[in-house]
Amino acid sequence: MRRRYLFAGLIVITALVAVYALFAPTINRPASAQALHFKDEDRLNSRLKVAKGYRLNLFAASVGLVRVMRQTAGGNFIVTAARNGRVLLVRADKDGDGRSDGVEPLLDGMARPHGLIVEGDAVYIAESHRVSLFRLVNENQPGAAKLKFEGTILGDIPADGGHSTRTIGRGPDGNIYVSVGSSCNVCIESHDWRAAIVRVDSEGRAEVFARGLRNSVGLDWRPGTGDLYAVNAGRDRLGDDYPREEMNRVMKGAHYGWPFANENNVPDPDYGKKAPADAAFTPPAHMFTAHSTPLSIRFLRHQGNIKPGSAALVARHGSWNRSRKSGYDVVLLRWQADGSIAEEPFITGFEVDEDVIGRPVGIFETTDGTIYITDDHARVIYRVIRQP
Numbered sequence: 242m243r244r245r246y247l248f249a250g251l252i253v254i255t256a257l258v259a260v261y262a263l264f265a266p267t268i269n270r271p272a273s274a275q276a277l278h279f280k281d282e283d284r285l286n287s288r289l290k291v292a293k294g295y296r297l298n299l300f301a302a303s304v305g306l307v308r309v310m311r312q313t314a315g316g317n318f319i320v321t322a323a324r325n326g327r328v329l330l331v332r333a334d335k336d337g338d339g340r341s342d343g344v345e346p347l348l349d350g351m352a353r354p355h356g357l358i359v360e361g362d363a364v365y366i367a368e369s370h371r372v373s374l375f376r377l378v379n380e381n382q383p384g385a386a387k388l389k390f391e392g393t394i395l396g397d398i399p400a401d402g403g404h405s406t407r408t409i410g411r412g413p414d415g416n417i418y419v420s421v422g423s424s425c426n427v428c429i430e431s432h433d434w435r436a437a438i439v440r441v442d443s444e445g446r447a448e449v450f451a452r453g454l455r456n457s458v459g460l461d462w463r464p465g466t467g468d469l470y471a472v473n474a475g476r477d478r479l480g481d482d483y484p485r486e487e488m489n490r491v492m493k494g495a496h497y498g499w500p501f502a503n504e505n506n507v508p509d510p511d512y513g514k515k516a517p518a519d520a521a522f523t524p525p526a527h528m529f530t531a532h533s534t535p536l537s538i539r540f541l542r543h544q545g546n547i548k549p550g551s552a553a554l555v556a557r558h559g560s561w562n563r564s565r566k567s568g569y570d571v572v573l574l575r576w577q578a579d580g581s582i583a584e585e586p587f588i589t590g591f592e593v594d595e596d597v598i599g600r601p602v603g604i605f606e607t608t609d610g611t612i613y614i615t616d617d618h619a620r621v622i623y624r625v626i627r628q629p
Contacts, residue, residue, distance in 0.1 A: 276303050276620040277598070279340070288598060289590040291625060292573065294546075297588065300613060300624035301331050301341040307615040307622060308406070309537075310605045311359040315380045318605075319347070319364060320615065320622070321354045323406050328354050328366060330386050331622065339624060347388045348375075352400070356409035358417065364388055365417065367407035369400040372419060372441070395419060395441050399432040404456045413467040417441045420471065422456035427476045427500045427511055436499055438471065438491060453497035453522065454489065459537035465550035470526070472535035472555055475503055479510065481563050486535050487525035488555070488574070488582075498522040527582045532560035533568030539604040544627070551576050554587055556601035556614060566592050571601050571614065588614070588625070 277285060279302050291297045305322040307329070312318055318331040318341075328348040331341050348354070348366075356367030364375045366388075372395040375388040394417065398407060404422025412418050423436040430436055433449055438457065440450040457471035469491040475484040476499070484503035491497075501516035502508055505524045508516070529535055540553045552575050557568035569592035575583045591599040600618035607613070612625040 275598075275618075277616075278302050285598070288593060289588055290586075292585075292587045294628055295587075295612075295625050296628050297623050297625045298339050299621055300334070300339070301344055301622040303620055304329065304331065304344055304622060305620055306617040307602070307620065308355055308617060309357045309408070309603045310613055310615050310622065311357045312605065312607055313359055313377060313380060314361050317380060318613070319357060319359055319377070321357060321366070322617075323353045323355045324617070326351045326354065328388065330380070332383070341622070343383065345384060345386055347377075347386060353405045353407075355406035356419070358409055358411050360411070365394060365409060367409045367419065369405040369407060370398050371396045372398075372407070372409055372417065394445060395439075395447055399424065399435055406458060408458050408460055410460055410462070412440070412469065413462055415443065418450065418460065418469070419447075420454070420457045420460055422458070423499065426478065427509065429500060429512070429515065438469075450493055451491045451495050451497065453495075453499045453501075454491070455499040457489070457491075459535060459555070460491070461538045461540050461553065463540055463550050463553075464542055470538055470540075470553070472529075472538050473497070473525075474534050474536075475531070476500070476509070477532070477562050479503075480531075481565065482531045485528040485531045486533055486557075488527040488529070488535070488538065489523070490526045492523065495523040496520065497525070504528060527574065527584070529555075529557065529572075529584075530567040532563045534558040534560060535568075536602050537604045539606055541606060543606055543608050543610040545610060554604050554612070556604050558600045558602060559592060559597065566595055566597070568592075569597060569600060571604070591616075 306324040308321050308323050310320045316333040320329045320331050330345045330347050332343045352368040358365035362377045373393050374391045378387050379385040402424025408420040410418050419439045421434045437452045438450045439447050441447045457473045460471040471491050473487040500512040502522050506522050535555050536558045537556045541547050542549045556571050559569035560567045571588040573585050573587040599616045601614050603615040605613045614623045
């Protein structure tokens with residue numbers, strides 16, 4: 242009898258799989274990651290087109306699934322590789338060849354390390370479930386650099402479900418901000434911190450700063466105004482072109498719509514009728530192509546020809562759920578005098594005719610105006626400098 246039930250169950254499962262394969266929406270996933278090497282630089286330069294006045298080269302190659310990058314007091318870089326569970330020290334270019342002088346592991350076996358704050362020898366690292374403080378020691382001794390654990394700044398971050406990376410930043414008010422993505426594509430969360438940005442004060446007290454942000458992986462504060470901006474990836478399974486991705490000016494106490502509304506307060510087809518009667522949702526400051534997956538934003542502060550606060554770079558990781566790929570680029574946003582925001586290409590060519598060679602993630606700008614971009618598909622770090 243058990244075998245009969247088991248056989249019947251297998252038939253049902255097989256039928257369901259067949260039906261899904263027949264009627265499921267077409268998706269076009271990126272090809273499996275293939276690491277670029279320095280020998281690939283000619284191919285890279287033939288593909289990638291950089292904005293006029295800039296040029297690009299490989300700064301570090303074969304560095305793993307790298308995400309966030311911050312500079313140390315000694316001029317080197319700490320880089321997280323979330324899906325590798327690693328934190329790396331990527332040494333600065335001291336010999337002038339345009340490449341890192343070496344890559345060393347600092348930590349291993351972590352739970353999706355992602356967000357970083359580096360202040361002197363203090364290094365804050367965000368894992369899926371906590372934010373911790375470390376001290377960087379022996380930075381200038383090749384092969385001996387270490388991160389020593391000092392304590393947990395924020396624990397008990399919900400880590401179940403999807404969207405497991407956490408982004409952190411130090412705000413102008415001195416507090417630490419933590420972005421916690423949703424546990425699902427679309428649902429009503431049971432934990433208050435999900436789909437939110439949480440603010441943590443110097444005493445470790447946490448409060449929800451803003452809500453309705455499905456997955457705001459990238460955030461930065463605009464110079465001159467101190468306003469917090471965050472890019473956000475919208476929900477899936479509503480077609481190729483809806484909803485568009487967002488950049489939000491994040492304000493205390495505001496709700497940005499998810500899961501009840503998308504784009505400019507358009508009710509969600511599944512959850513729109515479940516919104517609280519008195520709900521008021523803040524519309525986005527700017528919208529990108531649907532499913533292009535913006536993962537970082539960095540206001541430019543040291544470009545000389547660009548006034549700090551007037552422009553920001555956004556890395557778009559690219560779609561996995563669209564019949565024709567979108568994203569796979571770095572765009573430049575310019576704040577206009579009338580308050581509008583204009584978008585223009587900065588780096589293109591990571592995807593050409595559905596062929597993907599890279600997926601940009603994190604952006605960091607040093608005080609000399611050099612721009613670094615991580616890529617967790619090609620497993621490299623790019624360097625972008627101004628041409629004379």
